[in-house]
Amino acid sequence: MADFPDAPSRAVFQSLRMPVLMVDPHRVNAPVVFANDALLDLTGYSKGEVSGRNWHLLHRPGSGIDSLNAVDVALHAGEALETGFAGRRKDGSAFECSLAVSPVHDEAGHLRWVTLVLTNIGSAQPPDRNDIETGRHLEEQVERRTRALQTALDRRTAQLHEVEHRIKNTLQMTASLILLKARRLRDPEARKVLQETAERVSALSAAHRLLSAAGDTGRFDLKEFTSELAGELMTALPKGQVELDLDVQPLGIPAPKATALALLLNELIGNAVKHAFPNGRPGRLTIQIGRTENGLKIAVEDNGVGLDHAPPAEGSFGKTLITMLVQQLKGRLTWHDRMPGTRAEIVMPVDVQETKFE
Amino acid sequence: MSSEKPLRILIVEDEILIALELESLLQDLGHEVVGMAASSEEALSLGQKLRPDLAFVDVHLADGPTGVDVARSLSANHQVTVLFMTANAKRIPEDFAGAWGVIAKPYTERGVREALSYVMAGQLREPDEARTVTFVPFGAAPRVRSSQVS
Numbered sequence: 006m007a008d009f010p011d012a013p014s015r016a017v018f019q020s021l022r023m024p025v026l027m028v029d030p031h032r033v034n035a036p037v038v039f040a041n042d043a044l045l046d047l048t049g050y051s052k053g054e055v056s057g058r059n060w061h062l063l064h065r066p067g068s069g070i071d072s073l074n075a076v077d078v079a080l081h082a083g084e085a086l087e088t089g090f091a092g093r094r095k096d097g098s099a100f101e102c103s104l105a106v107s108p109v110h111d112e113a114g115h116l117r118w119v120t121l122v123l124t125n126i127g128s129a130q131p132p133d134r135n136d137i138e139t140g141r142h143l144e145e146q147v148e149r150r151t152r153a154l155q156t157a158l159d160r161r162t163a164q165l166h167e168v169e170h171r172i173k174n175t176l177q178m179t180a181s182l183i184l185l186k187a188r189r190l191r192d193p194e195a196r197k198v199l200q201e202t203a204e205r206v207s208a209l210s211a212a213h214r215l216l217s218a219a220g221d222t223g224r225f226d227l228k229e230f231t232s233e234l235a236g237e238l239m240t241a242l243p244k245g246q247v248e249l250d251l252d253v254q255p256l257g258i259p260a261p262k263a264t265a266l267a268l269l270l271n272e273l274i275g276n277a278v279k280h281a282f283p284n285g286r287p288g289r290l291t292i293q294i295g296r297t298e299n300g301l302k303i304a305v306e307d308n309g310v311g312l313d314h315a316p317p318a319e320g321s322f323g324k325t326l327i328t329m330l331v332q333q334l335k336g337r338l339t340w341h342d343r344m345p346g347t348r349a350e351i352v353m354p355v356d357v358q359e360t361k362f363e
Numbered sequence: 364m365s366s367e368k369p370l371r372i373l374i375v376e377d378e379i380l381i382a383l384e385l386e387s388l389l390q391d392l393g394h395e396v397v398g399m400a401a402s403s404e405e406a407l408s409l410g411q412k413l414r415p416d417l418a419f420v421d422v423h424l425a426d427g428p429t430g431v432d433v434a435r436s437l438s439a440n441h442q443v444t445v446l447f448m449t450a451n452a453k454r455i456p457e458d459f460a461g462a463w464g465v466i467a468k469p470y471t472e473r474g475v476r477e478a479l480s481y482v483m484a485g486q487l488r489e490p491d492e493a494r495t496v497t498f499v500p501f502g503a504a505p506r507v508r509s510s511q512v513s
Contacts, residue, residue, distance in 0.1 A: 169450075170450045170451045171450075173450035173469055174378060174381075174450050174468060176469045177381050177450070177468050177469040177470070178378055178380045178381055180469060181378075181380040181381050181383065181384035181385075182380055184388075185384050188387055207469070207471065210469035211469075214467060214469065214497075237473060237496065240473055
Protein backbone atom coordinates (compact mmCIF):
# COMPACT_ATOMS: atom_id res chain seq x y z
CA MET A 6 0.00 0.00 0.00
CA ALA A 7 1.72 3.12 -1.21
CA ASP A 8 1.38 6.46 0.37
CA PHE A 9 0.20 9.28 -1.72
CA PRO A 10 3.11 11.42 -2.76
CA ASP A 11 3.47 13.94 0.00
CA ALA A 12 2.45 17.51 -0.43
CA PRO A 13 5.90 18.92 -1.15
CA SER A 14 6.45 16.35 -3.90
CA ARG A 15 3.10 17.07 -5.42
CA ALA A 16 3.79 20.76 -5.35
CA VAL A 17 7.00 20.24 -7.22
CA PHE A 18 5.43 18.18 -9.93
CA GLN A 19 2.41 20.39 -10.12
CA SER A 20 4.57 23.34 -11.03
CA LEU A 21 6.22 21.50 -13.90
CA ARG A 22 5.22 22.53 -17.38
CA MET A 23 5.74 18.96 -18.56
CA PRO A 24 2.85 16.59 -18.25
CA VAL A 25 3.60 14.27 -15.35
CA LEU A 26 1.63 11.47 -13.77
CA MET A 27 2.44 9.11 -10.99
CA VAL A 28 1.27 5.59 -10.71
CA ASP A 29 1.19 3.01 -7.97
CA PRO A 30 3.53 0.20 -9.08
CA HIS A 31 2.44 -2.19 -6.42
CA ARG A 32 -1.01 -2.67 -7.85
CA VAL A 33 -1.49 -4.74 -10.97
CA ASN A 34 -3.22 -2.06 -12.98
CA ALA A 35 -0.78 0.66 -11.90
CA PRO A 36 -3.48 3.16 -11.15
CA VAL A 37 -2.86 6.85 -11.47
CA VAL A 38 -2.27 8.41 -8.07
CA PHE A 39 -1.34 11.88 -9.27
CA ALA A 40 -1.55 13.88 -12.43
CA ASN A 41 -0.37 17.46 -12.80
CA ASP A 42 -2.29 20.19 -14.53
CA ALA A 43 -0.13 19.97 -17.61
CA LEU A 44 -1.15 16.36 -18.07
CA LEU A 45 -4.79 17.14 -17.54
CA ASP A 46 -4.53 19.97 -20.07
CA LEU A 47 -2.86 17.70 -22.57
CA THR A 48 -5.32 14.88 -22.27
CA GLY A 49 -8.49 16.82 -21.59
CA TYR A 50 -9.38 14.76 -18.53
CA SER A 51 -10.28 16.14 -15.12
CA LYS A 52 -8.46 15.01 -12.01
CA GLY A 53 -11.36 12.89 -10.94
CA GLU A 54 -11.49 11.14 -14.31
CA VAL A 55 -7.95 9.83 -14.10
CA SER A 56 -7.46 9.28 -10.38
CA GLY A 57 -7.39 5.66 -9.50
CA ARG A 58 -7.80 4.65 -13.12
CA ASN A 59 -5.39 2.31 -14.89
CA TRP A 60 -2.81 4.52 -16.59
CA HIS A 61 -3.48 2.58 -19.81
CA LEU A 62 -6.39 4.89 -20.39
CA LEU A 63 -3.87 7.32 -21.86
CA HIS A 64 -2.75 4.82 -24.44
CA ARG A 65 -4.09 4.87 -27.98
CA PRO A 66 -5.78 1.56 -28.76
CA GLY A 67 -4.65 -0.13 -31.91
CA SER A 68 -1.28 1.55 -31.94
CA GLY A 69 0.59 -1.52 -30.79
CA ILE A 70 1.27 -2.59 -27.24
CA ASP A 71 5.03 -3.04 -27.34
CA SER A 72 5.83 0.23 -25.66
CA LEU A 73 2.91 -0.21 -23.29
CA ASN A 74 4.26 -3.56 -22.17
CA ALA A 75 7.75 -2.21 -21.83
CA VAL A 76 6.59 0.58 -19.57
CA ASP A 77 4.55 -1.82 -17.44
CA VAL A 78 7.48 -4.14 -16.99
CA ALA A 79 9.73 -1.27 -16.03
CA LEU A 80 7.36 0.36 -13.60
CA HIS A 81 6.51 -2.83 -11.84
CA ALA A 82 10.19 -3.69 -11.58
CA GLY A 83 11.01 -0.23 -10.41
CA GLU A 84 13.33 0.43 -13.34
CA ALA A 85 13.90 3.52 -15.41
CA LEU A 86 12.93 3.54 -19.05
CA GLU A 87 12.49 5.92 -21.93
CA THR A 88 10.29 5.10 -24.84
CA GLY A 89 8.05 6.52 -27.46
CA PHE A 90 4.39 6.50 -26.63
CA ALA A 91 1.20 6.71 -28.63
CA GLY A 92 -1.33 8.60 -26.60
CA ARG A 93 -5.03 9.33 -26.79
CA ARG A 94 -6.89 12.25 -25.37
CA LYS A 95 -10.30 12.18 -23.77
CA ASP A 96 -11.88 13.38 -27.03
CA GLY A 97 -10.29 10.48 -28.89
CA SER A 98 -7.70 12.55 -30.72
CA ALA A 99 -4.21 11.13 -30.93
CA PHE A 100 -0.88 12.46 -29.78
CA GLU A 101 2.72 11.23 -29.86
CA CYS A 102 5.30 11.73 -27.16
CA SER A 103 8.39 10.46 -25.44
CA LEU A 104 7.68 8.88 -22.09
CA ALA A 105 10.25 8.68 -19.30
CA VAL A 106 9.64 6.19 -16.52
CA SER A 107 11.32 7.17 -13.24
CA PRO A 108 10.94 4.97 -10.19
CA VAL A 109 10.97 6.71 -6.81
CA HIS A 110 12.51 4.85 -3.88
CA ASP A 111 12.50 5.78 -0.24
CA GLU A 112 15.54 6.00 1.99
CA ALA A 113 15.35 2.33 2.77
CA GLY A 114 15.37 1.54 -0.92
CA HIS A 115 11.78 0.47 -1.20
CA LEU A 116 9.91 1.34 -4.37
CA ARG A 117 7.24 3.88 -3.49
CA TRP A 118 5.80 5.07 -6.76
CA VAL A 119 6.74 5.70 -10.36
CA THR A 120 6.56 8.95 -12.24
CA LEU A 121 5.82 9.07 -15.93
CA VAL A 122 7.02 12.24 -17.61
CA LEU A 123 5.82 13.09 -21.09
CA THR A 124 8.01 15.15 -23.40
CA ASN A 125 8.28 15.91 -27.13
CA ILE A 126 4.56 16.06 -27.46
CA GLY A 127 3.99 15.86 -31.14
CA SER A 128 0.97 16.59 -33.24
CA ALA A 129 -0.99 13.60 -33.80
CA GLN A 130 0.12 12.10 -37.11
CA PRO A 131 1.71 8.77 -36.39
CA PRO A 132 4.28 7.46 -38.85
CA ASP A 133 1.72 5.15 -40.26
CA ARG A 134 2.05 2.92 -43.23
CA ASN A 135 1.00 5.69 -45.62
CA ASP A 136 3.95 7.86 -44.73
CA ILE A 137 6.34 5.00 -45.14
CA GLU A 138 4.78 4.25 -48.51
CA THR A 139 5.04 7.89 -49.54
CA GLY A 140 8.67 8.01 -48.51
CA ARG A 141 9.54 4.95 -50.48
CA HIS A 142 7.58 6.18 -53.45
CA LEU A 143 9.46 9.47 -53.40
CA GLU A 144 12.77 7.71 -53.20
CA GLU A 145 11.87 5.61 -56.20
CA GLN A 146 10.85 8.70 -58.13
CA VAL A 147 14.10 10.47 -57.33
CA GLU A 148 16.09 7.45 -58.40
CA ARG A 149 14.19 7.16 -61.66
CA ARG A 150 14.65 10.87 -62.33
CA THR A 151 18.37 10.69 -61.65
CA ARG A 152 18.77 7.77 -64.00
CA ALA A 153 16.87 9.58 -66.73
CA LEU A 154 19.01 12.69 -66.29
CA GLN A 155 22.20 10.65 -66.45
CA THR A 156 21.07 8.99 -69.66
CA ALA A 157 20.23 12.36 -71.16
CA LEU A 158 23.62 13.71 -70.09
CA ASP A 159 25.41 10.76 -71.63
CA ARG A 160 23.54 11.24 -74.87
CA ARG A 161 24.41 14.95 -74.92
CA THR A 162 28.07 14.22 -74.30
CA ALA A 163 28.06 11.73 -77.15
CA GLN A 164 26.41 14.31 -79.39
CA LEU A 165 29.04 16.84 -78.41
CA HIS A 166 31.80 14.43 -79.41
CA GLU A 167 30.01 13.88 -82.71
CA VAL A 168 29.95 17.62 -83.36
CA GLU A 169 33.64 17.97 -82.55
CA HIS A 170 34.38 15.08 -84.85
CA ARG A 171 32.40 16.68 -87.66
CA ILE A 172 34.18 20.00 -87.20
CA LYS A 173 37.52 18.30 -87.57
CA ASN A 174 36.36 16.40 -90.64
CA THR A 175 35.06 19.60 -92.19
CA LEU A 176 38.36 21.33 -91.59
CA GLN A 177 40.10 18.40 -93.24
CA MET A 178 37.74 18.73 -96.20
CA THR A 179 38.48 22.45 -96.40
CA ALA A 180 42.20 21.78 -96.46
CA SER A 181 41.65 19.10 -99.12
CA LEU A 182 39.64 21.48 -101.32
CA ILE A 183 42.39 24.05 -101.19
CA LEU A 184 45.24 21.63 -101.77
CA LEU A 185 43.48 19.81 -104.58
CA LYS A 186 42.97 23.09 -106.36
CA ALA A 187 46.54 24.15 -105.68
CA ARG A 188 47.83 21.06 -107.43
CA ARG A 189 45.96 21.94 -110.56
CA LEU A 190 47.46 25.43 -110.83
CA ARG A 191 50.40 25.83 -113.14
CA ASP A 192 51.26 29.31 -111.94
CA PRO A 193 53.63 28.98 -108.97
CA GLU A 194 52.47 32.31 -107.51
CA ALA A 195 48.90 31.15 -107.52
CA ARG A 196 49.96 27.85 -105.98
CA LYS A 197 51.80 29.68 -103.25
CA VAL A 198 48.71 31.69 -102.40
CA LEU A 199 46.64 28.56 -102.01
CA GLN A 200 49.33 26.82 -100.03
CA GLU A 201 49.52 29.73 -97.60
CA THR A 202 45.77 29.49 -97.22
CA ALA A 203 46.05 25.76 -96.60
CA GLU A 204 48.60 26.50 -93.88
CA ARG A 205 46.23 28.87 -92.18
CA VAL A 206 43.49 26.26 -92.30
CA SER A 207 45.97 23.85 -90.81
CA ALA A 208 46.54 26.18 -87.86
CA LEU A 209 42.79 26.31 -87.29
CA SER A 210 42.64 22.53 -87.57
CA ALA A 211 45.36 22.13 -84.97
CA ALA A 212 43.45 24.46 -82.68
CA HIS A 213 40.35 22.30 -82.97
CA ARG A 214 42.27 19.11 -82.55
CA LEU A 215 43.66 20.42 -79.27
CA LEU A 216 40.36 21.84 -78.13
CA SER A 217 38.57 18.55 -78.50
CA ALA A 218 41.42 16.74 -76.79
CA ALA A 219 41.04 19.14 -73.87
CA GLY A 220 37.70 17.56 -73.03
CA ASP A 221 35.84 19.05 -70.10
CA THR A 222 38.42 21.64 -69.23
CA GLY A 223 37.24 23.88 -72.05
CA ARG A 224 40.69 25.47 -72.07
CA PHE A 225 43.10 25.70 -74.93
CA ASP A 226 46.60 24.48 -74.07
CA LEU A 227 48.68 27.29 -75.47
CA LYS A 228 52.01 25.69 -74.66
CA GLU A 229 51.22 22.48 -76.48
CA PHE A 230 49.76 24.31 -79.42
CA THR A 231 52.77 26.58 -79.78
CA SER A 232 55.24 23.70 -79.66
CA GLU A 233 53.25 21.79 -82.26
CA LEU A 234 52.88 24.77 -84.52
CA ALA A 235 56.47 25.89 -84.27
CA GLY A 236 57.66 22.34 -84.91
CA GLU A 237 55.42 22.04 -87.97
CA LEU A 238 56.40 25.41 -89.44
CA MET A 239 60.09 24.81 -88.88
CA THR A 240 60.03 21.81 -91.21
CA ALA A 241 60.02 24.28 -94.06
CA LEU A 242 63.64 25.03 -93.20
CA PRO A 243 66.50 22.56 -93.58
CA LYS A 244 67.19 20.78 -90.32
CA GLY A 245 69.75 22.54 -88.15
CA GLN A 246 69.76 25.83 -90.00
CA VAL A 247 67.67 27.69 -87.50
CA GLU A 248 67.56 27.02 -83.79
CA LEU A 249 64.17 27.14 -82.12
CA ASP A 250 64.02 28.54 -78.61
CA LEU A 251 60.68 27.97 -76.91
CA ASP A 252 60.08 29.83 -73.66
CA VAL A 253 56.40 29.19 -73.14
CA GLN A 254 54.58 28.94 -69.82
CA PRO A 255 52.02 26.17 -69.43
CA LEU A 256 48.91 28.30 -69.83
CA GLY A 257 45.31 27.56 -70.66
CA ILE A 258 43.27 30.01 -72.69
CA PRO A 259 39.49 30.17 -72.79
CA ALA A 260 38.26 28.20 -75.81
CA PRO A 261 36.60 31.15 -77.61
CA LYS A 262 39.98 32.83 -78.07
CA ALA A 263 41.71 29.72 -79.33
CA THR A 264 41.18 30.12 -83.08
CA ALA A 265 42.17 33.79 -83.20
CA LEU A 266 45.30 33.12 -81.17
CA ALA A 267 46.10 30.10 -83.29
CA LEU A 268 45.96 32.14 -86.49
CA LEU A 269 47.95 34.96 -84.94
CA LEU A 270 50.78 32.70 -83.82
CA ASN A 271 50.72 31.02 -87.20
CA GLU A 272 51.26 34.37 -88.92
CA LEU A 273 53.99 35.59 -86.57
CA ILE A 274 56.00 32.38 -86.54
CA GLY A 275 55.33 31.63 -90.20
CA ASN A 276 56.55 35.11 -91.15
CA ALA A 277 59.82 34.65 -89.34
CA VAL A 278 60.34 31.17 -90.78
CA LYS A 279 59.62 32.27 -94.32
CA HIS A 280 61.38 35.62 -94.46
CA ALA A 281 64.00 35.97 -91.77
CA PHE A 282 66.45 33.29 -92.90
CA PRO A 283 66.75 33.30 -96.68
CA ASN A 284 69.48 31.54 -98.63
CA GLY A 285 70.40 29.16 -95.86
CA ARG A 286 71.17 31.97 -93.41
CA PRO A 287 71.54 30.38 -89.99
CA GLY A 288 69.99 31.88 -86.91
CA ARG A 289 67.70 31.58 -84.00
CA LEU A 290 63.97 31.93 -83.57
CA THR A 291 62.70 32.68 -80.07
CA ILE A 292 59.11 32.39 -78.94
CA GLN A 293 58.17 33.65 -75.51
CA ILE A 294 54.74 33.39 -73.96
CA GLY A 295 53.96 34.32 -70.39
CA ARG A 296 51.29 35.87 -68.24
CA THR A 297 50.98 39.49 -67.32
CA GLU A 298 48.92 41.06 -64.60
CA ASN A 299 45.67 40.74 -66.47
CA GLY A 300 46.52 38.68 -69.50
CA LEU A 301 49.10 37.36 -71.84
CA LYS A 302 52.38 38.52 -73.34
CA ILE A 303 53.64 37.02 -76.57
CA ALA A 304 56.98 37.71 -78.23
CA VAL A 305 58.35 36.26 -81.44
CA GLU A 306 61.93 37.24 -82.15
CA ASP A 307 64.38 36.28 -84.84
CA ASN A 308 67.94 37.34 -85.46
CA GLY A 309 67.71 37.13 -89.19
CA VAL A 310 67.37 39.76 -91.89
CA GLY A 311 65.23 42.60 -90.63
CA LEU A 312 61.58 42.37 -91.51
CA ASP A 313 59.83 45.44 -92.71
CA HIS A 314 57.97 46.69 -89.71
CA ALA A 315 56.72 49.87 -91.23
CA PRO A 316 53.00 50.21 -91.74
CA PRO A 317 51.65 47.20 -93.60
CA ALA A 318 52.89 47.12 -97.16
CA GLU A 319 50.15 47.01 -99.73
CA GLY A 320 49.25 43.52 -100.63
CA SER A 321 50.80 42.06 -97.48
CA PHE A 322 47.84 40.11 -96.32
CA GLY A 323 49.83 38.48 -93.55
CA LYS A 324 50.53 41.81 -91.88
CA THR A 325 46.90 42.81 -92.25
CA LEU A 326 45.81 39.55 -90.72
CA ILE A 327 48.11 40.08 -87.75
CA THR A 328 46.78 43.58 -87.16
CA MET A 329 43.16 42.46 -87.42
CA LEU A 330 43.64 39.52 -85.10
CA VAL A 331 45.43 41.64 -82.49
CA GLN A 332 42.54 44.03 -82.69
CA GLN A 333 40.02 41.24 -82.29
CA LEU A 334 41.89 40.04 -79.23
CA LYS A 335 41.93 43.62 -77.86
CA GLY A 336 45.69 43.49 -77.70
CA ARG A 337 48.56 45.81 -78.47
CA LEU A 338 51.30 45.02 -80.94
CA THR A 339 54.74 46.58 -81.11
CA TRP A 340 57.53 45.80 -83.53
CA HIS A 341 61.14 46.21 -82.47
CA ASP A 342 64.09 46.34 -84.76
CA ARG A 343 66.62 44.01 -83.23
CA MET A 344 69.43 44.68 -85.60
CA PRO A 345 69.84 42.06 -86.66
CA GLY A 346 66.40 40.67 -86.76
CA THR A 347 62.96 41.63 -85.56
CA ARG A 348 60.93 41.25 -82.41
CA ALA A 349 57.16 41.34 -82.38
CA GLU A 350 55.56 41.86 -78.99
CA ILE A 351 51.92 41.54 -78.18
CA VAL A 352 50.11 42.07 -74.90
CA MET A 353 46.47 41.21 -74.54
CA PRO A 354 43.93 40.94 -71.76
CA VAL A 355 42.72 37.38 -71.39
CA ASP A 356 41.63 35.07 -68.61
CA VAL A 357 44.67 32.87 -68.33
CA GLN A 358 44.91 29.79 -66.21
CA GLU A 359 48.03 27.91 -65.25
CA THR A 360 47.53 24.45 -66.66
CA LYS A 361 48.27 21.54 -64.36
CA PHE A 362 48.88 19.09 -67.14
CA GLU A 363 52.27 18.77 -68.70
CA MET B 364 61.77 7.80 -100.73
CA SER B 365 62.50 7.15 -104.38
CA SER B 366 64.95 4.45 -103.47
CA GLU B 367 62.26 2.52 -101.70
CA LYS B 368 59.84 0.34 -103.52
CA PRO B 369 56.54 2.23 -103.81
CA LEU B 370 53.71 0.93 -101.67
CA ARG B 371 50.37 -0.16 -103.10
CA ILE B 372 47.87 1.68 -101.00
CA LEU B 373 44.14 1.35 -100.40
CA ILE B 374 42.27 4.40 -99.07
CA VAL B 375 39.16 3.69 -97.01
CA GLU B 376 37.44 7.05 -96.44
CA ASP B 377 33.89 8.19 -97.10
CA GLU B 378 34.62 11.91 -97.56
CA ILE B 379 35.62 12.02 -101.22
CA LEU B 380 37.57 15.27 -101.00
CA ILE B 381 39.72 13.99 -98.19
CA ALA B 382 40.30 10.75 -100.09
CA LEU B 383 41.29 12.56 -103.27
CA GLU B 384 43.72 14.90 -101.53
CA LEU B 385 45.29 12.00 -99.68
CA GLU B 386 45.64 10.16 -102.96
CA SER B 387 47.47 13.14 -104.46
CA LEU B 388 49.71 13.44 -101.45
CA LEU B 389 50.64 9.77 -101.57
CA GLN B 390 51.30 9.94 -105.27
CA ASP B 391 53.56 12.96 -104.74
CA LEU B 392 55.49 10.85 -102.29
CA GLY B 393 55.98 8.21 -104.94
CA HIS B 394 53.40 5.61 -103.99
CA GLU B 395 50.53 4.03 -105.88
CA VAL B 396 46.92 4.28 -104.78
CA VAL B 397 45.29 1.12 -106.04
CA GLY B 398 41.79 1.76 -104.79
CA MET B 399 39.40 3.92 -102.76
CA ALA B 400 36.50 2.57 -100.72
CA ALA B 401 33.76 4.47 -98.91
CA SER B 402 32.03 1.63 -97.05
CA SER B 403 33.12 -1.47 -95.17
CA GLU B 404 31.75 -3.71 -97.89
CA GLU B 405 33.71 -1.97 -100.62
CA ALA B 406 36.80 -1.92 -98.43
CA LEU B 407 36.78 -5.65 -97.77
CA SER B 408 36.00 -6.45 -101.38
CA LEU B 409 38.82 -4.25 -102.67
CA GLY B 410 41.12 -5.53 -99.99
CA GLN B 411 40.61 -9.08 -101.10
CA LYS B 412 40.79 -8.31 -104.80
CA LEU B 413 43.76 -5.96 -104.80
CA ARG B 414 45.83 -7.18 -101.84
CA PRO B 415 47.34 -3.76 -101.11
CA ASP B 416 50.48 -3.36 -98.97
CA LEU B 417 48.96 -0.63 -96.87
CA ALA B 418 45.51 0.73 -96.11
CA PHE B 419 44.53 4.07 -94.61
CA VAL B 420 41.26 3.39 -92.83
CA ASP B 421 38.92 5.96 -91.34
CA VAL B 422 36.90 4.75 -88.40
CA HIS B 423 33.66 6.34 -89.63
CA LEU B 424 32.58 5.14 -93.03
CA ALA B 425 29.50 5.51 -95.20
CA ASP B 426 27.85 2.57 -93.41
CA GLY B 427 28.64 3.66 -89.87
CA PRO B 428 31.58 3.26 -87.48
CA THR B 429 32.69 0.11 -89.24
CA GLY B 430 36.32 1.08 -89.79
CA VAL B 431 37.52 -0.92 -86.81
CA ASP B 432 36.07 -4.13 -88.25
CA VAL B 433 37.55 -3.33 -91.64
CA ALA B 434 40.96 -2.89 -90.03
CA ARG B 435 40.70 -6.18 -88.22
CA SER B 436 39.62 -8.05 -91.28
CA LEU B 437 42.16 -6.53 -93.65
CA SER B 438 45.04 -7.16 -91.33
CA ALA B 439 44.02 -10.65 -90.25
CA ASN B 440 42.70 -12.05 -93.52
CA HIS B 441 44.63 -10.22 -96.19
CA GLN B 442 47.89 -9.32 -94.52
CA VAL B 443 47.39 -5.64 -95.13
CA THR B 444 49.24 -3.16 -92.94
CA VAL B 445 46.58 -0.85 -91.60
CA LEU B 446 46.81 2.74 -90.43
CA PHE B 447 43.76 4.34 -88.86
CA MET B 448 42.86 7.87 -89.92
CA THR B 449 40.28 9.44 -87.75
CA ALA B 450 39.02 12.52 -85.99
CA ASN B 451 37.73 10.26 -83.28
CA ALA B 452 40.53 8.17 -81.83
CA LYS B 453 38.35 7.09 -78.92
CA ARG B 454 36.73 4.42 -81.04
CA ILE B 455 39.91 2.46 -81.48
CA PRO B 456 39.94 -0.62 -79.28
CA GLU B 457 42.73 -1.56 -76.89
CA ASP B 458 44.23 -4.15 -79.17
CA PHE B 459 44.29 -1.57 -81.99
CA ALA B 460 42.36 -4.05 -84.14
CA GLY B 461 45.63 -5.11 -85.73
CA ALA B 462 46.56 -1.64 -86.98
CA TRP B 463 50.07 -0.23 -86.85
CA GLY B 464 49.17 3.31 -85.87
CA VAL B 465 46.66 6.12 -86.06
CA ILE B 466 46.77 9.40 -87.89
CA ALA B 467 44.68 12.03 -86.13
CA LYS B 468 42.53 14.17 -88.33
CA PRO B 469 42.95 16.87 -89.41
CA TYR B 470 46.25 15.38 -90.39
CA THR B 471 49.44 17.10 -91.35
CA GLU B 472 51.49 16.11 -94.37
CA ARG B 473 54.36 15.53 -91.99
CA GLY B 474 52.25 13.04 -90.07
CA VAL B 475 51.48 11.08 -93.22
CA ARG B 476 55.11 11.10 -94.33
CA GLU B 477 56.28 9.88 -90.95
CA ALA B 478 53.62 7.16 -90.93
CA LEU B 479 54.85 5.93 -94.31
CA SER B 480 58.46 5.89 -93.14
CA TYR B 481 57.44 3.94 -90.08
CA VAL B 482 55.59 1.38 -92.14
CA MET B 483 58.37 0.99 -94.62
CA ALA B 484 60.99 0.55 -91.94
CA GLY B 485 58.89 -2.21 -90.42
CA GLN B 486 60.10 -3.47 -87.10
CA LEU B 487 63.41 -1.74 -87.45
CA ARG B 488 62.01 1.62 -86.48
CA GLU B 489 61.47 2.78 -82.87
CA PRO B 490 57.87 3.93 -82.40
CA ASP B 491 58.89 7.06 -80.47
CA GLU B 492 61.08 8.29 -83.26
CA ALA B 493 58.21 8.10 -85.67
CA ARG B 494 55.68 9.92 -83.54
CA THR B 495 54.55 13.33 -84.78
CA VAL B 496 51.77 15.71 -83.92
CA THR B 497 49.25 13.71 -85.87
CA PHE B 498 50.77 10.26 -86.25
CA VAL B 499 50.78 7.87 -83.33
CA PRO B 500 52.45 4.51 -83.97
CA PHE B 501 51.14 1.55 -82.00
CA GLY B 502 54.57 0.33 -81.01
CA ALA B 503 53.16 -2.57 -79.10
CA ALA B 504 52.60 -5.23 -81.70
CA PRO B 505 53.44 -4.62 -85.30
CA ARG B 506 53.06 -7.90 -87.11
CA VAL B 507 55.92 -9.58 -88.81
CA ARG B 508 56.32 -7.66 -92.02
CA SER B 509 55.17 -9.43 -95.07
CA SER B 510 57.56 -9.86 -97.95
CA GLN B 511 55.47 -7.44 -99.95
CA VAL B 512 56.66 -4.49 -97.93
CA SER B 513 60.35 -5.19 -97.90
